[in-house]
Amino acid sequence: MPLRHGDVPLISRLKGTLVSRELDHIEVETAGGVVYEIQIPLSILERLPRPPAPDFEIRTLQVVREDSVTLYGFMEPFERELFSRLLGASGVGPKVALAMLSTYSARRLAQALAEKDVNALKQVSGVGKKTAERIVLELADRVEDLALGAPGPAGAESEDGPGxxxxxxxxxxxxxxxxxxxxxxxxxxxxxxxxxxxxxxxxxxxxx
Structure with a gap:
């Protein structure tokens, strides 16, 4: 379980210029000239502008461990909240949570969890049957509100349309x-x- 130390200022949002965009991370330079590396799920990549992109803003979740401080970035509050709840499941660290949000959109993932869709979770790299069953057991009831209010990507139809x-x-x-x-x-x-x-x-x- 990630630790959050009270003596480390938590960064929940960054504004600045998007200076680099890779498959798994981006770099944002703030007005003060500080460049932050932010880990991202693959599911948000297509929504990011091409660098250099001024006036860029991204929501972040800061995970503090004994030997590292890492920022994870998301375009919507819903995505960040789901990532945070995933980290609350036993045995789910940032790497697995990021893999889950790289395999599915936040909307699809929240629905899979709420519906206890073990088969869907098993498709995620690093998640076997036992891990998927444990995640579903721990999170199904805790993500129902997210599944019901899950926003889809702009311009896309709902994934749970007819049939x-x-x-x-x-x-x-x-x-x-x-x-x-x-x-x-x-x-x-x-x-x-x-x-x-x-x-x-x-x-x-x-x-x-």
Whole structure:
């Protein structure tokens, strides 16, 4: 469990110029000339501007350990709150929590946790069946409010539109991995609301 020391000023938000953007971290230079490295989940990468980007702002969660102080960055308060709650589960450190938010959007992850979807969590690198079951046991009830109020990315359709879960299951039965099936269905939903699960499956198959 991460420690938060009272004598370390907590940084909850940074404003400045985005000077570097990599797959797993960014660098932000503040007005005072200090450059902060911030770890990020892959799920927010496409929402970041291309550097150099002045007037950039990112919400952060600071994790303090005995030998390190690390900043984790998120575009929305909801994403940061979910990350914080993930860290509250036994055996879930920042690395696993970040991997979970890199595999799924915060919305999809919160819903998977609330629905006790162990199979979804097992698709995350570093999360086996026992770990997934423990995470679900500890967090399912604690993320229900987040799952109900989970905002989706701007301009995207809800991932749990008509027949979405059934469509994912159908693709998995056809041999798709869960991650690929989930991504295909989410992509198909961006074309508008389908009239049936069968139509959603056909759209998803056409995109592969």
């Amino acid at each position: 979405a879960q059934e469509a994912v299951a159908a693709l998995v039965a056809l041999g798709y991995s869960f991650v690929d099936a989930d991504a295909a269905v989410r992509g198909a939903l961006t074309q508008g609301e389908p009239e049936s699960t069968d139509e959603l499956v056909r759209r998803a198959l056409a995109k592969r």
